[in-house]
Amino acid sequence: MENFALIFSAIFIGYILSKSDSFSKETPLILNQFILYISAPALILLKIPQLSFSIDTLIPVFIAWSVMSISAIAIFYLSKLFSFTKEVTGSLMLVAVLGNTSYLGIPMVSAYFGEDALGYVVMYDQLGSFIALSTYGTFISVYYSSTKDVDIRALFLKILSFPPFIALVVALFFMGTSFHPVIQSVLSSLASTIVPLALVAVGLQLRFRLPKEDMKPFSIALGVKLIFAPLVAIFICALFGWESEAALVSIMESSMAPMITAAAVASMAGLAPRLSSAIVGYGILLSFATTWIFYHLIT
Incomplete structure (x- = not known):
């Protein structure tokens, strides 16, 4: 309940602040820069080393990448269709x-x-969503924000220099190990800033009246994100006959709202910032209803 209260409160605070002159119009951009260069890398360095591989926990990873791949293809062709x-x-x-x-x-x-299912969430999130953000997200932001032909070499260098990607590479070398308590504490404190800052940034850019x-x-x-994606996950589980808790959690994970950090990346790259923030903001609110529907559909 506390987490849900923070989500609504932070977005509301950002929205109220957007109506005043207390903050400059560059505030969302600055907050997004802090998230991408400090908060997100700290979170990756904190969480990735805590993971361990096992056959049972690979189901969420497989579903995560399958759903994201099929969703990306669907979006690509729908964008072409509607010009x-x-x-x-x-x-x-x-x-x-x-x-x-x-x-x-x-x-x-x-x-x-229940909390016993959270291990599957970590697998889906860290080995699915976060790696996709660091690689796929970087490629998309560079490719679609470029006004001329993309230089593959320059694109590769940008991916390698993307802070979350650097943090991911470093973190993989520390899987199964523990940092010194002081380092752990610093990373935890920095990582904890990503939620309130990102949500406030969304609220600052949220517009209830979108242009036609x-x-x-x-x-x-x-x-695509709230309906098509979980339906794809359900189909995959049915295809392979997966009915375990790992499969059910993966379906729920696929039904989550758009990633806040993805909107930050889009805003930083100049990819329709107002639209990106609206999709995330409204998506978060609508997801409370859609996830409830899908939970009762699969259980």
Whole structure:
């Protein structure tokens, strides 16, 4: 309940602040920069070393990548079908594909399945969503924000220099080990800033009245993320005959709202910032209803 209260409160605070002159128009950009360069890398360095591989826990990873891949293909072709601009397409390729599988996933899965199921959340999130953010997310942000032909070498260098990706590479070398308590404490403190800062940034950019031209991509993004993605996960589980708790948790994870950090990446790259924030903001609110529906559908 406390997590849900923070989500609503932070977005509301950001929205109220956007109506005043207390903060500059650059505030969301600054907050997003802090998240990408400090908060997200700290979270990755904190969580990845705590993971361990096992056959049973690979189901969430497989479902995560399958759902994201199929969703990305769907968004790509829908964007072509409706002739969306390059910026809008890039935005949707981020926020309609990458899910908020940690900060919404953890409290929701805990509420529905109990804390014993959270190990599957970590696998889905850390080896699925976060790696996708560091690699796929970087590629999409660079490719769709470029005004000329993409230099593959330059793109590769940008991926290698992307702070979350650097943190991921470093963290993989420390899997199964523990940092010194002082380092652990510092990383924990920095990582904890990602939720309130990101949610306030979303609130600062949230607009309840979207321009008419944004309604179509807005609806498609939320339709793919909140409805199509979990249906894909359900199909995959049925195809392989998976009925375990790992499979059920994976379906729930696939139904989470768009990833907040994905909107930050989109905003930083100039990929329809207003639309990206609206998709995330409204997506978070709508996901409370859609996840409830899917939970009762699969149990």
